[in-house]
Amino acid sequence: MNKGIVIKSTGSWYSVKSENGDIVACTIKGNFRLKGIKSTNPIAVGDHVEFRLAEKESEDNTNIINGLITNIIERKNYIIRKSPNLSKQSHIIASNIDESFLVVTINYPITTATFIDRFLVSAEAYRIPCSLIFNKIDRYNHEQTRQMDAMIELYEKIGYRCLKTSTKKNIGINTLKSWMKNKTNVFAGHSGVGKSTLINTIEPGLNLKTKEISDYHQTGKHTTTFSEMFELSFGGYIIDTPGIKGFGVLEMEKEEISHYFPEMFKLLEKCQYYNCTHTHEPGCEVKKYVNEGEIADSRYFSYLGLLNTDDKYRN
Numbered sequence: 001m002n003k004g005i006v007i008k009s010t011g012s013w014y015s016v017k018s019e020n021g022d023i024v025a026c027t028i029k030g031n032f033r034l035k036g037i038k039s040t041n042p043i044a045v046g047d048h049v050e051f052r053l054a055e056k057e058s059e060d061n062t063n064i065i066n067g068l069i070t071n072i073i074e075r076k077n078y079i080i081r082k083s084p085n086l087s088k089q090s091h092i093i094a095s096n097i098d099e100s101f102l103v104v105t106i107n108y109p110i111t112t113a114t115f116i117d118r119f120l121v122s123a124e125a126y127r128i129p130c131s132l133i134f135n136k137i138d139r140y141n142h143e144q145t146r147q148m149d150a151m152i153e154l155y156e157k158i159g160y161r162c163l164k165t166s167t168k169k170n171i172g173i174n175t176l177k178s179w180m181k182n183k184t185n186v187f188a189g190h191s192g193v194g195k196s197t198l199i200n201t202i203e204p205g206l207n208l209k210t211k212e213i214s215d216y217h218q219t220g221k222h223t224t225t226f227s228e229m230f231e232l233s234f235g236g237y238i239i240d241t242p243g244i245k246g247f248g249v250l251e252m253e254k255e256e257i258s259h260y261f262p263e264m265f266k267l268l269e270k271c272q273y274y275n276c277t278h279t280h281e282p283g284c285e286v287k288k289y290v291n292e293g294e295i296a297d298s299r300y301f302s303y304l305g306l307l308n309t310d311d312k313y314r315n
Contacts, residue, residue, distance in 0.1 A: 002067070005096075006047045007229040007237075014043055016051060016067060026051050026067040044092040045227040045239055046184060048073040077126045079186065094186050094227050094239045099179065100130045103189035103198065104151075106144045108136055111190060113151070117261075117302035119188065120160065124260035125252060131161040131179065135194045138166040154296050158263050167194065167201045177202055182235040199238060206230050206238075257306050258286070263295050264303065277307065 004024065008015035016024045028043060043049065050071040078095035102119050104111040116132065123130035132155055134148050152162045163179075165172035180202070187195045199206060229239045255275055258264040264278065264286050272283025278300075279287075289295040 001050045001052060001070070003048065003050055003073075005229075006043060006045050006049060009041065009043065009045050009226055009228075011041070011226065014049075014069065016049060016069070024051065024053070024067040026069045028069045041092055043069065043072060044078060044095045045229050046078075046095040046097060047075065048096060077128050079122065079126060079128060079188075094229075096184060097128050097186050097239070098183035098236075100128050100186045100188060101133050101176075101179075102130060103133045103135050103187060103193045103195050105136050105190075105193045106134070106140055106148045106151075108139055109190055109192045111193065113298040114302050114305060115190070116151075116155075117299060118306070121257070121260040121302075121306065124262070131163065133163050133165055133172075133176065133198070135165045135167075135198065137164045137171060138169045154298075158299075165198065167197050170201075173201055177234060180232065180234075180236055180238065184229075184237045184239065186239040196240075199240065203230070203232055203238070205233065254307055258303060261299060261303055263289075263299065279304070279307070 002018055002024075004016040004018040006014050007017050007023075012027065014026045014028070016026045018024055026049075049069045050073065051067040051069045054066040054068055075095045077097055079093045079097065079100070080090040081093055100123055102116065104116060120130055132152075134152060137145070137148070140148060148164075152164075156162050161179075163172050163175055165176060167173070176198070187199065189195055227239055229237050231237055255277070258268065258278055267285040267289060268274075268276070270285035271278070271281070273281050276284050276286070278284050286295065286300075290297065290300045
């Protein structure tokens, strides 16, 4: 049995890089969709799979061999979004991620604290390390820079790694590359925050591919959610994902939500009630910390927003 990693998905065909470096075009066994996998796509970029080789097709490129994926090796993690086709189902964007980077801009466009917090909750829920990349710092005025520094102070205090970057000024790029080296990385963030430009700066050889992917997804005419993985010249991989407009968490019980806010989770045992929702109960340590300014109002607001709605995808 052959083993490899899925580097590209087109919905029905999967490009698998085998252990010996060959790229194999694979399909999946028909009964994959009968195994209780709740997502709309049973296989995602980043999946480690087992496959068997089929007959070669008489194509010009003889390096492309047909294969049949027979098994998905258990994922260590994955990220999802709401399926664009079936509103109550999820679509796995990527799996087996070592590091996720949320690209944030204070302006051009604005990334809200609520959006950041929802992404971080998702990363915590699926055990994916996440760093915040504050991009386009060369464009901010004094007030915007002050706002950015306050946000960085907030998230670093919680325990999240933050980095300021500017592709025009070449600020933070070498540090970002060192964080990515020999890891499987994924970038996320609103359209326009500069994900593709960062990727092109980090790995200039990907320019055409990345531009084609980004232009395709930003036309607004398509709802496809295909991702692709690229090898980095300095070691590791980067997964290019379509613009995330509805990133969220599925199947999360309301009493679990505070577990994914690290600054709240460490206070749970100090609350008077073991199932405290941190909203109205007496003896709530979380509310005490919010009132004393030890937990940011914006974080508590994001928590309440997740707690009080069934729509986990609202930006």
